[in-house]
Ligand code: AMP
């Protein structure tokens with residue numbers, strides 16, 4: 001690397017968030033297609049859930065006064081006059097001296113309570129209307145991610161359509177003469193292209209839609225052509241590799257030739273120092289380092305805030321504080337993002353580095369729960385020191 005001015009991670013993130021704008025909303029049918037989407041509206045209940053008082057048990061619906069004083073020595077005989085099944089209410093109310101057989105979830109006949117065994121107090125085993133959700137209650141807020149529970153709650157409100165933020169369109173371009181697709185035969189000096197997979201996976205987990213993916217050889221013209229396609233398709237174009245200062249690194253000049261305005265080049269972060277960021281109109285353009293770990297780490301730390309902002313969510317990644325296990329030394333200058341496993345122990349959350357931290361050691365991302373951030377100015381962190389950790393759980397599927 002040249003001794004140029006490197007951007008501090010937090011400054012880089014602030015510049016990226018400032019350049020990203022929330023996307024518009026669209027109607028999405030409630031179903032698996034809505035899973036993972038981000039709500040673009042506050043969801044307020046118009047009706048109570050449950051909509052009617054109903055039974056929490058299989059048994060008999062009776063009038064509480066009829067059973068006053070009932071017990072093993074004082075049986076009370078009630079005439080069974082009907083049945084209330086789930087979805088099929090009884091035809092008539094329970095009268096004095098009467099009972100209605102009732103199933104769990106069945107509508108409560110007027111005037112009745114549910115009998116289990118013995119003399120119940122009034123209201124026992126009754127699930128009241130609105131116990132789950134009251135009318136007018138805001139159940140979900142804009143910016144919430146729709147997971148399985150959200151899907152179910154939206155269904156309970158009868159919402160067949162929900163407003164979701166449009167998914168950011170992401171394109172992924174990998175560069176390098178050495179890269180091999182999975183169908184290509186191995187050859188001397190070639191390596192498997194991993195970033196097409198891992199970076200597309202991160203984009204997908206981050207709520208984006210990967211609309212284009214491609215590969216370019218280390219050639220100025222081919223890189224420019226491929227970058228043009230990546231830019232045309234996307235809200236966010238991600239280019240992996242070729243963004244350093246080598247004679248075969250064509251990405252920066254290609255992006256500049258295509259009218260992308262550079263915001264920064266060079267990050268005071270390991271791994272990730274060659275990272276580049278710019279924009280062309282509304283399109284955000286990231287040049288990520290080629291090394292597979294660096295590409296993933298910089299995607300999480302730089303592209304992550306942009307995607308969250310576009311989706312109308314808080315741009316900061318989820319963080320925790322954890323106690324470092326073992327000494328970690330580094331020269332002062334750049335911050336380090338250390339892949340860690342997190343473990344809850346009696347004295348708190350511990351961060352345990354996942355092993356060799358080389359930026360080519362992609363398997364060190366396996367089982368990583370977070371990125372422990374060791375400050376740029378420090379010469380490392382001691383065993384037992386507390387560090388901020390950017391959590392990876394939103395990126396794990
Ligand atoms: P570069 O940033 O182009 O200098 O690449 C740095 C290192 O990352 C080199 O060892 C490349 O072979 C490797 N690399 C670049 N792109 C990829 C990719 N898509 N998949 C796996 N390794 C890559």
Ligand code: MG
Pocket residue numbers: 175176177218241242290
């Ligand atoms: Mg390269």
